[in-house]
Amino acid sequence: MSSVVFYxxxxxPFRLRRYSYFESTRNPFxxxxxxxxxxxxxxxxxxxxxxxxxxLKLIKRxxxxxxxxxxxxxxxxxxxxxxxxxxxxxxxxxxxxxxxEFLAETYYHSLASIHDSNEFLQQITLHSDLIHDLFGQKPxxxxxxxxxxxxxxxxxxxxxxxxxxxxxGADDILGWRSPNFVYSVAGQGNGGRDxxxxxxxxxxxxxxxxxxxxxxxxEFPLTADKFASWIHRISGAGEIVNLFMDYETFGEHQWESxxxxxxxxxxxxxxxxxxxxxxxxxxxxxxxxxxFAEIPFGRVTSWADVDRDVTAWQGNxxxxxxxxxxxxxxxxxxxxxxEALIDTxxxxxxxxxxxxxxxxxxxxxxxxxxxxxxxxxxDAFINYMNVMRDFESRLGVAxxxxxxxxxxxx
Amino acid sequence: xxxxxRYPLNYPYAPSTLHIMRILMLGWEYPPxxxxxxxxxxxxxxxxxxxxxxxxxxxxxxxxxxxxxEHMLLxxxxxxxxxxxxxxxxxxxxxxxxxxxxxKGVRTMPLPSLLSPYLNAKTxxxxxxxxxxxLTAAExxxxxxxxxxxxxxxxxxxxxxxxxxxxxxxxYTSNVLSLSEGCDFDVIHAHDWMTxxxxxxxxxxxxxxxxxxxxxxxxxxxxxxxxxxxxxxxKLGIEAADAVIAVSYYTAAIIQQQHAINGEKISVVHNGVYxxxxxxxYRRNQGWPSKxxxxxxxxxxxxGPDYFVEAAAKVIPHVPDVMxxxxxxxDMLNRMVDRVHQLGIAKNFHFPGFLxxxxxxxxxxxxxxxxxxxxxxxxxxxxxxxxxYDTPVIISRQSGVSxxxxxxxxxxxxxxxxxxxxxxxGLMHEELRQDMVSMAREELRRLRWDASAxxxxxxxxxLL
Numbered sequence: 001m002s003s004v005v006f007y008x009x010x011x012x013p014f015r016l017r018r019y020s021y022f023e024s025t026r027n028p029f030x031x032x033x034x035x036x037x038x039x040x041x042x043x044x045x046x047x048x049x050x051x052x053x054x055x056l057k058l059i060k061r062x063x064x065x066x067x068x069x070x071x072x073x074x075x076x077x078x079x080x081x082x083x084x085x086x087x088x089x090x091x092x093x094x095x096x097x098x099x100x101e102f103l104a105e106t107y108y109h110s111l112a113s114i115h116d117s118n119e120f121l122q123q124i125t126l127h128s129d130l131i132h133d134l135f136g137q138k139p140x141x142x143x144x145x146x147x148x149x150x151x152x153x154x155x156x157x158x159x160x161x162x163x164x165x166x167x168x169g170a171d172d173i174l175g176w177r178s179p180n181f182v183y184s185v186a187g188q189g190n191g192g193r194d195x196x197x198x199x200x201x202x203x204x205x206x207x208x209x210x211x212x213x214x215x216x217x218x219e220f221p222l223t224a225d226k227f228a229s230w231i232h233r234i235s236g237a238g239e240i241v242n243l244f245m246d247y248e249t250f251g252e253h254q255w256e257s258x259x260x261x262x263x264x265x266x267x268x269x270x271x272x273x274x275x276x277x278x279x280x281x282x283x284x285x286x287x288x289x290x291x292f293a294e295i296p297f298g299r300v301t302s303w304a305d306v307d308r309d310v311t312a313w314q315g316n317x318x319x320x321x322x323x324x325x326x327x328x329x330x331x332x333x334x335x336x337x338x339e340a341l342i343d344t345x346x347x348x349x350x351x352x353x354x355x356x357x358x359x360x361x362x363x364x365x366x367x368x369x370x371x372x373x374x375x376x377x378x379d380a381f382i383n384y385m386n387v388m389r390d391f392e393s394r395l396g397v398a399x400x401x402x403x404x405x406x407x408x409x410x
Numbered sequence: 411x412x413x414x415x416r417y418p419l420n421y422p423y424a425p426s427t428l429h430i431m432r433i434l435m436l437g438w439e440y441p442p443x444x445x446x447x448x449x450x451x452x453x454x455x456x457x458x459x460x461x462x463x464x465x466x467x468x469x470x471x472x473x474x475x476x477x478x479x480e481h482m483l484l485x486x487x488x489x490x491x492x493x494x495x496x497x498x499x500x501x502x503x504x505x506x507x508x509x510x511x512x513x514k515g516v517r518t519m520p521l522p523s524l525l526s527p528y529l530n531a532k533t534x535x536x537x538x539x540x541x542x543x544x545l546t547a548a549e550x551x552x553x554x555x556x557x558x559x560x561x562x563x564x565x566x567x568x569x570x571x572x573x574x575x576x577x578x579x580x581x582y583t584s585n586v587l588s589l590s591e592g593c594d595f596d597v598i599h600a601h602d603w604m605t606x607x608x609x610x611x612x613x614x615x616x617x618x619x620x621x622x623x624x625x626x627x628x629x630x631x632x633x634x635x636x637x638x639x640x641x642x643x644x645k646l647g648i649e650a651a652d653a654v655i656a657v658s659y660y661t662a663a664i665i666q667q668q669h670a671i672n673g674e675k676i677s678v679v680h681n682g683v684y685x686x687x688x689x690x691x692y693r694r695n696q697g698w699p700s701k702x703x704x705x706x707x708x709x710x711x712x713x714g715p716d717y718f719v720e721a722a723a724k725v726i727p728h729v730p731d732v733m734x735x736x737x738x739x740x741d742m743l744n745r746m747v748d749r750v751h752q753l754g755i756a757k758n759f760h761f762p763g764f765l766x767x768x769x770x771x772x773x774x775x776x777x778x779x780x781x782x783x784x785x786x787x788x789x790x791x792x793x794x795x796x797x798x799y800d801t802p803v804i805i806s807r808q809s810g811v812s813x814x815x816x817x818x819x820x821x822x823x824x825x826x827x828x829x830x831x832x833x834x835x836g837l838m839h840e841e842l843r844q845d846m847v848s849m850a851r852e853e854l855r856r857l858r859w860d861a862s863a864x865x866x867x868x869x870x871x872x873l874l
Contacts, residue, residue, distance in 0.1 A: 021728075021831040317841035359817075359849050378819055381842055382835040 003240050003280040003288070004231060004271055005198065007143070007166060008247035010048070010072040011109050012040055012079050013352035015373055019383055024390035030344065035373070037083045044080070044087040047251040052090040054250075054261060058268050059099045066268045067099045067279045070247070071143045074107030074127050075350060077134065088134075095135035101281035102131045104139035104162065110349035111313055113144050113153050114300070115327045123346070124160065141166065141282040145351050147200065147244070147303035148310060151296055154185035158195035164286045166244065169199035170301045170308040180238025182289045186296035196286045197295055200244040200303060204230065209245040213258035224263050228270035235276050239289045244303070305360070313354040318381040323354060325388060332395055341394065348384075348391065356380035431870055433459070434595040434612070435468040436586060436605035440477050440484060442767060446708060447791040448625050451657070451681050452601055457481050458682070458863035464870075467491075469589060471582045487585035575604070576639065583608040587615070597621060597870050603628070603640060606647025613650065619873035622651035624661055629668055630786040631712050645669050653869050655679050657789040658810020664786075677869050680814050682859035683794035701732040701837045704777035704801070706765070707784075707792060709740035714783035714806065714823045719746055721783070723753045724830035729837055732758055737773055739764040774799035778843065779836045783823045784809050793818065797854055802846040804832050814857055817850035 017032035058066045072091065080088040094100045106112055106123035107130065113120045124142070132138050141164040142157045149167035157165050169179030177183075179199040188194065207227065211217045219226070231241050246253065254260040271277050280288065304312045314320055326348055333345040356372045357380045374380040435456065439449040456466050460481035468479070473486040485491045586608040599621045600609035606622060613620040628641045648654055648669050654676045656662035662676045703722070707713045715736060722734040736746060736759065743761070750759045765773055774780065780796035780803045787809035794811065796803050805812050806823040819832045836843060 020827060021834050022724075022827065316845045318839070318845050321839070321841040359845060375820060376816065376818075378817075378842060378846055381839070382819075382832065385835060385839065386831070 001288075002235060002238065002277050003285055004277065005240055005242045005280060005282055005285050006068040007103065007242070007244045007282060008068065008070050008249075009143075009245070010070055010076050010247045012036070012043065012073075012076045013109065013350045014075055014079070014347045015039075016353065016383055016387055019386045019390075021382075021386045021389070024386050025393040027390065028394065030387045030390075031347070032373075036079060040079045040083045040087075043248060043252055044084040046256070047248050048080075048084075048087040049090060050256070050261065051247065051250040051264070052087075052094060054265060055100075056090075056094060056097070058265065059094070059097045062099075062268055062272075062279075064099060065272065065278060067101070067281050067284070069101040069103055069141075069281045070094075071103040071105050072131075073105060073109040074123075074130050075109060075347065077130060092135065095137065099281075101141070101283060102135050102137055102139055103166070103282065104128050104131070104142045106145055108346045108350050109145050109352070110346070111145060111148070111310075111323065111351050111354070112349065113148055113156070114310070114314075115323060116330055117156065119327075119330055119349075120156070121160070140164070141198075141286070146310075146313075148300060149297060149302070150300040151186050154195070154197070154297070155187060158185050158188055162195055164196040164198055164282055166198050166242075166282065167200070167297070168301050168303045168308050169202055169242070173295065173297050173299075173301060174199070177293075177295070178238055180234055180241055181292040182240060182285060183293055183295045184291040186294040188294070194291065196291055198240070198242050198282055198285065199295075200242050202303070204241060205243050205245050208243065208263075209249045209253065212249075212254045212260060212263070221259070222263065224266035224270040227263070228267065228273065231271055232274045232277065235274070240280075240285050311360060312358050313351050316357070316359050316377075318359075318377070319354050319357050322357065322381060322384055322388070329392065329395060329397070332397070336395065344391065348387070353380070353384055357384070430463060430465055431597065431867070431874075432465045432595045433467075433870070434590060434593070434598050434618075435466055435482075436598065436600040436608050437468055437470050438602060438604045440468070440470050440473070440479065442476065443474055447681075447789065448602060450791055450795075451625055451789070453479075454682055454684060454859040455862055455866065457684075458859035459866060461860065462863050462867060464863075464867065467595070469586055471578065471585075485589065487582050487589065490589070579604050579607055579643075583611060587611055590616075597873060599623060600647065600651075601625060603644040603647060606643055606650075610647060610650045613652075619652040620650060621653045621655060621869060621873070622647045623655040623657075624648070624665060624788070625657055626712075626788045627661065627664055627668065629664055630661075630788055631710070633711055633785065635711075641668075651675070652873050653677065655866065655869060657681055658813055660808070660810045660813065661788040677865065679862050679865045679869070680810070680857065681789050681791050681794075682857050682862045683791065683798065683854055684859065685854065686798045701729060702735060702777045703732065703779045703781060703833055703837070704735045704737065704773060704796075705781055705783070706735075706737040706770070706773060706796075707782070709736065709738045709743040709746060711742065712785055712787070713738075713740075714785045715740075715742055715746050716749070717783040717785075717823050717826060717829065718781055719749050719753070719759075720826045721781075721829040721833060722759070723755055724826065725833045725837075726755050726758050728834050732837065733760055734758055735760045735762065735773065735777070737762050737765050737770075770795075771799065774801055777801045779804060779833060781829070781833065782806060782809065782811075783821075783829065785823050787811070794854060794857065797847065797850045800847050800851075802836065802843045802850065804829065804836065815850065815853065817846050817853050819846075 014031045015036055016030055019030060055068060070091070077088065095102065104124055105127055106120065107127040108123055110123060112123055128139050140162060142162040143166040144153060147166060147168045149165065154165055165185060179201045183197040183199065185195045185197055207219070207222060211219070212222050214220060234241060250260055250264060268279065271279070300310050301308050302310055314323055329345060333342055356374050357377045359377045372380060374383065437452045439445060441449050441453050444450060452468070456468060459466060466482035467485055468482050469485040469487050471487050473484065477484055483491050582604070590612060595618060597619055598609045598612050600606055601623045602625050609620050609622070612618070628636045628644055648665060648671055654665065656665055656676050656678050658680060659678050662678050665671065665676060666673050705715060705718045709715045718736065726732060747761060750756050774796050777796070778801070780793065780801045782790055782793050782803065782805045784790060784806045785808060787806065790805060790809040790811035793803045793805050793815060804819040804821060805815065807820050808823055812818065812820050819836065821829045821832060
């Protein structure tokens with residue numbers, strides 16, 4: 001028997017508004033409520049609502065045989081609650097079917113796993129509590145922001161008692177090994193724990209997420225039958241196929257007119273047509289299949305770009321500087337005991353803010369290759385630093401006179 | 411006539427016809443004696459064209475003798491080619507397009523061509539007046555305005571302006587016509603309106619196609635206060651041209667809007683830049699304050715110096731020990747000096763005047779930020795020069811260079827709040843400046859003159 005494991009990522013950041021230097025120390029409102037509402041409503045109507053309807057229909061039709069999993073960030077849930085509660089209710093309905101698993105992650109979709117281990121644990125707890133309150137299940141499998149993973153993160157998560165972690169099936173990490181088996185977090189020794197690793201099959205995942213509507217792709221058009229036949233070919237050479245992708249793939253990245261919903265609608269029956277194949281959730285996969293081996297990760301990986309590393313968030317000087325400065329405020333923020341201040345600080349930790357400062361793709365002159373609310377990575381940085389200046393003044397951190405800043409950075 | 415010729419390796423077209431394109435170029439200035447980006451652009455483009463095997467004779471009103479242009483024949487409109495005997499062996503043997511000697515039948519005047527394409531008539535009058543005492547007679551040669559030319563620059567209009575830039579244009583026109591009498595060339599390529607009358611006349615007389623290369627428009631230079639005569643010459647040239655080259659999409663759009671011509675005739679060829687080494691010796695020499703923000707250009711309406719001053723006034727209270735440098739000259743200089751005193755920021759302001767050569771290099775090198783707040787900038791080559799000296803740039807969105815430069819901070823010229831925000835952050839964050847410069851230098855590698863030359867050759871080929 002072999003299984004397809006679907007996991008969909010749902011995330012929306014609290015985007016910052018245009019914030020001028022001259023407002024800082026004067027204006028405590030940082031987030032662009034109008035834009036965040038617009039984007040959430042748009043994505044809800046194009047993706048969350050119709051896709052949830054379809055998934056619900058497929059679950060009912062499958063009578064317990066079609067299963068999926070989600071990871072929904074705390075900040076996405078908050079925005080659904082604020083701006084489009086029907087979207088949140090539709091996720092609750094999915095939870096009630098018993099065929100949907102919700103994974104753990106950092107509440108604020110942050111990079112705390114790399115920069116602040118205490119904050120990392122706190123955000124995981126915050127998120128797990130929220131998921132429990134909302135969906136009535138306590139997450140037992142962890143997925144980190146952007147699938148960022150290292151051996152250190154793996155053992156931290158293992159210590160927290162998670163049964164499994166999701167990571168990218170990066171070629172240089174896997175080597176000759178296939179992503180289509182269950183593995184274990186490396187270096188757990190004799191502690192008796194065995195936290196498993198589920199690795200993304202990025203070829204098959206990206207066929208759907210990125211290439212589905214690409215007319216230049218030799219496999220275009222991709223039908224459910226064709227895709228199922230590729231999965232069936234793995235029979236005997238793998239036990240699971242991990243299809244991990246952004247949920248916005250359905251209806252937002254791949255528009256409805258591309259036929260993505262018809263594809264999804266027909267996929268369960270096409271996959272199940274082969275007697276050896278079914279669907280399961282990540283924790284079922286961990287229970288059902290035994291670990292093939294430990295996999296040591298020699299580096300920090302993620303599911304981003306061809307590099308599958310973290311340079312999209314901390315690859316240039318601006319990003320490193322902004323990250324250092326915001327994380328340095330952590331102790332002070334928490335000592336204040338001011339819940340609103342702590343919440344604002346955490347919203348500033350969301351990885352998207354640093355992603356907007358990325359200059360990597362900008363180098364190709366292809367300035368429209370990625371989505372950012374800013375004109376350039378430099379604008380994103382300046383805006384963030386203007387906000388940071390205000391935030392620091394609220395914390396009582398005296399803004400440095402410029403001459404000192406210049407000396408520090410020289 | 412077929413000739414044996416070894417094509418340079420990078421000649422982009424198969425030599426099926428064994429014909430070398432010969433271009434007669436009409437320009438108004440050439441480095442090192444330049445008043446703005448026009449001369450720099452002409453040098454950059456002709457060097458790259460020559461590398462592609464194009465033969466160029468380039469006629470300017472006046473040469474000083476210290477120009478270096480081994481890649482083509484540089485011709486003084488009054489005295490003929492620049493030191494032809496000393497030209498390198500590489501080009502010594504090649505056939506010239508224009509005649510060498512000074513022109514018979516044209517009485518040249520001892521008046522230097524003081525013409526700056528950027529000066530308005532008033533300033534030109536002032537400059538000219540300084541030289542008038544040395545003139546015995548400022549006669550226009552009767553044959554200067556050939557019959558074909560008469561249709562272009564009306565004699566009445568010219569005489570109405572007296573000894574001004576139109577005189578100089580007329581004189582240049584007649585000299586060019588004489589120099590090129592009996593010459594053979596394939597295309598006439600004219601840079602900006604001052605050379606358009608000559609190009610139109612030459613094109614009509616010779617039947618050869620004309621390319622009008624627009625580096626700047628009267629609209630850019632003067633905004634609402636355009637000189638109608640300059641604009642009409644510009645329009646005539648653009649209409650008469652068989653092809654128009656605009657230095658940006660921004661300029662192409664304004665040409666269409668101002669002159670209502672068929673857009674298909676316009677090709678956009680962005681300027682390029684040649685990489686230069688940063689001259690370390692200038693880096694943070696003695697005596698500079700901790701932060702330097704630079705404006706470098708003509709201090710005229712077009713360049714938006716007033717927005718720079720107003721932004722500086724907003725920055726200074728937040729940034730101690732900053733120096734704003736406004737380098738250049740122009741008709742708004744006095745007003746800017748007055749405004750700086752009025753705002754009480756004179757101690758953070760420096761007006762070094764018009765800078766040349768090494769002074770420019772030093773200025774770019776010591777600056778922490780280069781600001782180009784132009785109201786209307788067809789291209790803005792100086793932004794690329796600044797990056798060459800590792801200085802990050804803030805450029806107005808109303809510029810052609812913002813079409814090709816991603817790694818810059820961009821602002822609408824009128825948005826003083828935003829401009830000062832960018833300046834403050836630019837000064838405050840070394841990491842921002844470093845990221846911008848390192849990425850922008852990568853980007854400059856793609857803005858090569860070679861690419862501009864290939865596009866220009868494509869324009870020529872469509873005309874042949």
